[in-house]
Amino acid sequence: MKLELGYIDIKGIRFDDYNAIEDGVLVVNPDELVKPVLEDELIKSAHFEIAAPGESVRITPVKDVIEPRVKVEGPGAIFPGMIAKVDTVGSGRTHVMRGMAVVTAGPIVGFQEGIIDMTGPGADYSPFSQLHNLVLVMEMQDNGATAHEYEKAARMAGLATAARVGELARELVPDEVEVFETPTIAQSYSDELKDLPRVAYVMMLQSQGLLHDTYCYGVDVKRTLTTMISATEVMDGAIVSGNCVSACDKNTTYHHLNNPVIQDLFKQHGKTLNYVGTIITNENVYLADKLRSSDWTAKLADFLSLDAAIVSQEGFGNPDTDLILNCKKLEAKGVKTVIITDEYAGQDGKSQSLADADVAADAVVTGGNANELILLPPMDRVIGCLDYVDKIAGGHDGSLRPDGSIEAELQVITGxxxxxxxxxLSAR
Amino acid sequence: MSKYKLVHYINQFYGGIGGEEKADIPAEKRAGAIGPGLALNQAFGDEAEIVSTIICGDSWFNENLEEAKKTVLEMVREDQPDVFIAGPAFNAGRYGVACGAISEAVKNELGIPVVTGMYIENPGADMYREKVYIIETKNSAADMRKAAPKMAKLALKLAKGEEIGASAEDNYLPNGIRKNFFEKKRGSERAVEMLLAKINGKAYTTEYPMPDFDRVDPQPAIKDLSKATVALVTSGGIVPKGNPDRIESSSATKFGEYDITGVEDLTAETYETAHGGYDPVYANQDADRVLPVDVMREFEREGIIGKLHNKFYTTTGNGTAVASAKKFAEEIARRLIADGVDAILLTST
Known part of the structure; x- marks a missing residue:
């Protein structure tokens, strides 16, 4: 599959009474953009706010971060199976509004997770502190629907809003164009590729239930078997996030659209390695599911005649088991494996970092110790609310101080x- | 600006006294820098200098450990240095052990910051890496040119009271304390590079060496359950509604003990979960799904178990450090044993 990404650089956002992109600035009419959101009878109120890098702004609780994109050539549309028809995406041309995101926030359901600070020490830790953010703040009705229904309403509102914003980039001339092409099996044995080591990316997807789910073409990933996807489909929004609890190591939709492992494997493809495919596998809570899914990862690795693989995890604790199972079974098939994880080594850094371990996992990249404490100074403006800071994962009783500063673990910071x-970020 | 003062410890070989045949010379102190100290002084530039050098035979130190430590400590105390520096010992085993032992003593007994250096396979490395900063060197003195600036950099940071970075940043052997820092490249790029090295059989360093797991053998089976007192313990975060002790949703710092005398069933009105790591809807609807009080009461009535203990213990496993979990477990076990509990049903999520 061949996909062209055309990047439109966004350098600012402002409100007005029309919608456009003018000289790299996104202009939106917030009243118009909020109307379709409010059509959902589960949503009581919604409004937009703007947060720019360097501003004294704290966004919390964050539910998802989404990069606006629009498909301008080729079949399907962004977020297939969710807000677009289920047609296969990943070929043709897609325009990307680079440098900005739609962020969904507000007290929605369950634990209220995720902080993005636009300045100060917290801004060093979230990639979204460097983006121009159009924040959709929502409040849910209390009209008898289930928690899962409210969560879905918020999730869909975010995706639909991002897609509407993305439409504004349809006719623009991109600032930069990149081309990505994934090989078929036959092409992966072409003269240029056949002598390079065959490498796949194994992407583990969180699938543990409410606020811990991921969707692929609209399918709840916990109801899937391990399967394959073209990396370019991922760039077109085939995988979206439904999770934000312990916000530090959850993949937002933005992460999926801009998956760095996919990007970095493409950079080496045809040079030092042969990036033959992308395997997606879930992280369910039942042991039988873990065993089946990891068996299937190894089977697909076998089908692809892999030499090596990179496995990325999502979450921690329970999914550490899936991570180690995937790693062990890949290594047992002779597939040289590198895993990417993060750590929960305690606030003092002295504890064992993962809940599972195996000697086969001898090549580990870490995203840092999520338990390490950080002091977030007060911000002039809060988008959302601070009511939940003491309760979120990584917060504790007294996290929120009277002056509005927050002492908490890095775990509270989105991404x-x-x-x-x-x-x-890493740790040693 | 006055320079920071250092005292340097080296063995008889690097002190220019002699090889193995002189390894039994007792400690002696000389003014200024000698041998490897000259390279260190150069690395310090204008900021610090070695005011005295203690030369000690490796055999004498190791064979007269207590006396040797006392003698050397006194020599260090006289000069009141800002930092004490030992070695580097490279791959010399007894020298490495001496560097580790004397560094630990200076740090603990004189309260002076210390730096030493050695090769990772030096026996002193494993013995002292969690006690003192050990700069990692190669296995021979040919590495002195590279080791000196690393030792000097860390020594200066210690002298100035600056925060010490992660082991990979400040070049010391990992000391069991995980510390965050920013790498030059993002994680995905490091993963691709590590993979290429692994594929090509080249050297690479894992960023997290797998720990040795602490496996616990199960207790022998209970012979007669109908006489046993069984307690419920969970890491699933079940708490009385409102979470009275405010157990954290993740990274718990405490556990709760709650009385369930007369409680037949956990309901949505009376109990909930504090756990942030799983879908809480079903546990909040009926907390028996995680902490099966209802079924245990049935077993009690039917005589399958002797009785259900009148207290349960709970915490959230979510992101909770293993060290914290161990501490909770020790205290919970102590209380359960004191209460005469025979068995526990441990539920997780």
Missing amino acids: STNEMGFNR
């Missing part, structure tokens, strides 16, 4: 210890 290797 801080990402396990796709999105960041430079």
Whole structure:
């Protein structure tokens, strides 16, 4: 599959009474953009706010971060099976609004997770502190729907809003164009590729239930078997996030659209390695599911005659088991494996970092210790609310101080210890 | 600006006294820098200098450990240095052990920051890496040119009271404390590079060496369950509604002990989960799904178990450090044993 990504650089966002992209600035009419969101009877209120890098702004609780994209050539549309028809995406041309994101926030359901600070020490840890963010703040009705239904309403509102914003980039001339092409099996044995080591990317997807789910072409990933996907489909929004709890190592939709392992494997493809495919596998809570899914990872590795693989994890604790199972079974098939994880070594850094371990996991990249404490100074403006800071994963009773500062673990910061290797943060 | 003062410890060989045949010379102190100290002084530039050098035979130190430590400590105390520096010992075993032992003593007994250096396979490395900063060197003195600036950099940071970075940043052997820092490249790029090295049989360093797991053998089976007192313990975060002790949703710092005398069934009105790591809807609807009080009461009535202990213990496993979990478990076990509990049903999520 061959996909061209055309990047439109966004250098700012402002509100007005029309919608456009003017000289790299996104202009939106917030009243118009919020209307379709409010059509959902589960959503009581919604409004937009803007947060720019360097501003004294704290966004919390963050649910998802989504990069606006639009398909301009080729079949399907962004977020297939979710808000677009289920047609296969990943070929043709897609425009990307680079440098910005739609962020969904507000007290929605369950534990209220995720902080993005636009300045100060917290801004060093979240990739989204460097983006121009259009924040959709929502509040849910209390009209008898289930928690899962409210979560879905918020998730869909974010995706639909990002797609609407993305439409504004349809007719623009990109600032930069990149081309990605994935090989078929036959092409992976072409003269240029056949002598290079055959490498796959194994992407583990969180699938543990409410606020811990991921969707692929609209399918709840916990109801899937391990399967394959073209890396270019991922760039067109085939995989979206439904999880944000312990926000530090959850893959937002933005992470999926900009998967760094996929990008970095493409950079080496045809030079030092042969990137033959992408395997997606879930992280369910039952042992039988873990065994079946990891068996299947190894089977697909076998089908592809892999020499090596990179495995990225999502989450921690329970999924450490899936990670180690995948690694062990790949190594047992002779597939040289590198895993990407993060650590929970305690606030003092002295504890064992993972809940599972095996000697086969001898090549590990870490996104850092999520338990390490950070002091986030007060910000002039809060988008969302601070009511939940003491309760979120990584917070504790007294995390929120009277002056608005927060002492908490890095765990509270959206994307801080990402396990796709999105960041430079690490630990030793 | 006055320079920071250092005292340097070296063995008889690097002190220019002699080889193995002189290894039994007792400690002696000389003014200024000698041998490897000259390279260190050069690395310090204008910021610090070695004011005295203690030369000690490796055999004498190791064979007269207590006396040797006392003698050397006194020599260090006289000069009141800002930092004490030992070696580097490279791959010399007894020298490495001496560097580790004297560094530990200076740090603990004189409260002076210390730096030493050695090769990772030096026996002193494993003995002292968690006690003192050991700069990693290669296995021979040919590495002195590279080791000196590393030792000097860390020594200066210690002298100035600056925060010490992660082991990979400040070049010391991992000391069991995980510390965050920013790499030059993002994780995915490091993963691709590590993979290429692994494929091509080249050297690479894992960023997290796998730990040795602490496996616990199960207790022998209970012979007669109908006489046993069974307690419920969970890491699934079940707490009385409202979470009275505010157990954290992740990275718990405490556990709760709650009385369930007369409680037949956990309901949505009375119990909930504090755990942030799983879908809480089903546990909040009926907390028996995680902490099966209802079924245990049935077993109690039917005589399958003797009785259900009147207290349960709970915490959240989510992101909780193993060291914390161990501490909770020791205290919970102590209380259960004191209460005469025979068995526990441990539920997780």
